[in-house]
Amino acid sequence: MAYHRRSARPTNEASHVVVVGGGLAGLATSVWLAERGYRITLVEKRGRLGGRTISFEVAGVRRLVDNGPHLFAGCYDALLRYTGTIGTRDRLLWDAPPFAVRTGPDRLLTMRSPKWLPRRTHRVLGLAWLAWPPIPLRDRPAALRTWLALAAAARKPRPELDSVTVDRWLHSIGAPRSLRALVLDQFVIGLLNEKPERVSAYTFAQALHFLTGRALAGNLRAGDAVWPRVSLHELFVAPAEQFLRDRYAEILTGTGISDVVLESDCATGVQLSDGRTIAADAVVLAVPPWSLTTLIDHGNLGRFDEFAPARKIEAAPISSVYVWLDRPLRMRRLAENLRDTTIEWVFDTGGMHGDTADGHCYALAVSASYDVLHLKNAEFISRAVQSLHQHYPDSIDAQVLRTHVIHQPRATFSAQPGFEDLRLPQRTSIPGLFLAGDWTRTELPSTMEAAAESASRAVEAVVQCLGIRPPSFRSM
Numbered sequence: 060m061a062y063h064r065r066s067a068r069p070t071n072e073a074s075h076v077v078v079v080g081g082g083l084a085g086l087a088t089s090v091w092l093a094e095r096g097y098r099i100t101l102v103e104k105r106g107r108l109g110g111r112t113i114s115f116e117v118a119g120v121r122r123l124v125d126n127g128p129h130l131f132a133g134c135y136d137a138l139l140r141y142t143g144t145i146g147t148r149d150r151l152l153w154d155a156p157p158f159a160v161r162t163g164p165d166r167l168l169t170m171r172s173p174k175w176l177p178r179r180t181h182r183v184l185g186l187a188w189l190a191w192p193p194i195p196l197r198d199r200p201a202a203l204r205t206w207l208a209l210a211a212a213a214r215k216p217r218p219e220l221d222s223v224t225v226d227r228w229l230h231s232i233g234a235p236r237s238l239r240a241l242v243l244d245q246f247v248i249g250l251l252n253e254k255p256e257r258v259s260a261y262t263f264a265q266a267l268h269f270l271t272g273r274a275l276a277g278n279l280r281a282g283d284a285v286w287p288r289v290s291l292h293e294l295f296v297a298p299a300e301q302f303l304r305d306r307y308a309e310i311l312t313g314t315g316i317s318d319v320v321l322e323s324d325c326a327t328g329v330q331l332s333d334g335r336t337i338a339a340d341a342v343v344l345a346v347p348p349w350s351l352t353t354l355i356d357h358g359n360l361g362r363f364d365e366f367a368p369a370r371k372i373e374a375a376p377i378s379s380v381y382v383w384l385d386r387p388l389r390m391r392r393l394a395e396n397l398r399d400t401t402i403e404w405v406f407d408t409g410g411m412h413g414d415t416a417d418g419h420c421y422a423l424a425v426s427a428s429y430d431v432l433h434l435k436n437a438e439f440i441s442r443a444v445q446s447l448h449q450h451y452p453d454s455i456d457a458q459v460l461r462t463h464v465i466h467q468p469r470a471t472f473s474a475q476p477g478f479e480d481l482r483l484p485q486r487t488s489i490p491g492l493f494l495a496g497d498w499t500r501t502e503l504p505s506t507m508e509a510a511a512e513s514a515s516r517a518v519e520a521v522v523q524c525l526g527i528r529p530p531s532f533r534s535m
Contacts, residue, residue: 073098074525077329077339079316082110083507084495085345086299087141087514089308092521094144099308100337102329104315108300111470112507114292117381117463120417123290127379127465128406128422129507130157130394134273134281137511145298150288152393152411157284159392160241161450162399167391168193168241192242198235205234205243212260213267221261221479228260245396245403251504252375252426252471262474266504286393286411318358319344319492326491341521345495345514348372348472365488368481372498375505377470378428380443381408383418383460388451395450401431402446418460423447428466436464471505472498485517491524493517 074097078089081103089101107113114123131138133153142148160168194202212220220228225247234243239255247255250266274281287294303310311331319342320328328338344351348369355361355369394406402423409420423443425431431439440462447454472478482500485493495517497509 074340076341076343076521077102077337078343078345079329080345081108082345083112083295084510084514087511088343088345088495088517090144090299090302091514091518093303093306093308099303101303101308101310102316103312106313109292109296112291112295114290119461122414123292124381124463125291127377127467128408128424129291131285131507133283133285134270134278135508137515138508141511145302147294147298150294152286152288154284154286154393156282157394159395161395161397164450164452167395192238194237194241198237201233201235202238205232205238208232209267212264213271216261216264216268218261220264221259222476223260224256224476225258225260225263226256248426251474252377253473254427257475259474259476259478261479262504265502269503288412319360321359324489326489340525341491343493343495343517347496348498369483372481373473374469375471375473376428376432376468377426378431378466379422379424380440381463382421382423385418385458385460387419388421388454397446397450400446400449401442432466432468439464474504485513486520493520
């Protein structure tokens with residue numbers, strides 16, 4: 060990939076913005092502000108950028124391995140815009156909608172229709188399948204009523220749904236158990252990374268509203284899957300870092316902040332954990348809620364009640380194990396959802412990247428992985444491989460070349476009932492202080508799109524605060 064040419068250096072008159080947090084939200088915020096000509100200082104307490112979208116080396120593997128499989132959809136406008144800005148959009152692989160349920164060997168349910176039909180017809184037939192799924196005949200009228208109720212909720216999410224779980228709500232609208240077992244419960248878990256008995260029905264309705272809204276706005280590929288052809292580091296992180304350095308941004312890793320500097324209750328900079336102070340015209344905290352809580356407990360932000368809701372936000376885990384085999388699983392789709400096994404999803408990462416030099420690589424994932432989070436690696440791997448044997452008989456004779464387990468206890472936020480009242484807006488009441496992150500108010504679940512969307516909103520708020528005049532530059 061060709062990186063951007065080095066830009067002219069912003070002058071000292073250009074507004075200076077400190078972005079705290081080098082995850083996807085912080086990177087997107089920094090990139091889009093730098094694109095507009097602001098002087099940027101990006102601060103990340105870890106020794107590397109990327110946050111939850113990182114990649115690393117595994118012994119015996121030549122390619123970088125991600126911290127678990129990641130999927131995003133064709134309706135992720137903000138995330139797609141980010142890849143366009145940093146020049147990596149051509150490193151994405153577009154695929155059919157990611158609905159592929161494997162209920163047993165050679166039994167795969169999909170919404171795919173013949174390729175010779177127009178794309179719009181594919182979507183119509185897919186919706187018809189949902190309304191009339193392969194469940195007992197006696198349950199189909201109730202299934203149709205359930206989809207109609209879901210469509211109504213998606214059209215206009217009702218805030219009172221934030222007081223009940225998805226489980227209670229589906230029960231109240233008469234969703235048949237067969238439909239839930241086949242489609243709905245796993246769809247909720249995959250979309251929200253939380254169990255139906257724990258997650259807010261309002262958050263679920265909002266997610267449906269977002270997905271259907273983008274599709275109805277004319278995006279015929281809104282529901283399509285989009286896979287990375289390269290590692291997350293190569294897709295999101297390294298190009299963004301180069302983009303920022305080409306615009307003379309200062310990137311500080313291995314140091315966090317201990318406080319936000321306030322003068323007359325206005326944010327004027329940050330104090331680093333090593334004691335240094337960086338002055339700024341604006342500060343964007345692109346950090347998870349538990350990191351914000353630390354600043355509340357030990358710094359100036361504790362004087363402001365508006366940040367207190369962040370203390371109540373809980374995390375939800377994701378666990379995965381990479382398995383390299385000496386032969387393919389003969390998957391029909393790049394990602395397939397399994398039923399009645401420990402593993403919920405199988406991702407053909409080797410197929411996505413087009414590389415099997417180190418063996419056929421598959422990422423086996425469990426969302427809301429409370430049941431496996433504390434298993435020893437050997438036990439988790441054993442259960443994962445047994446899941447493959449149950450659904451892919453050819454894997455029984457396959458040789459396992461290597462494995463690698465990844466547990467992420469704080470993979471996403473847990474959107475339990477009442478969660479929407481805990482989300483904070485990107486613009487705070489403190490002049491010059493802004494927030495970004497998937498947990499902030501975006502009307503989206505905890506996804507990469509939520510992180511990018513929060514960055515987009517934070518950038519617009521910063522621009523409104525600092526003025527929209529073009530910043531000054533000087534030549535190199």
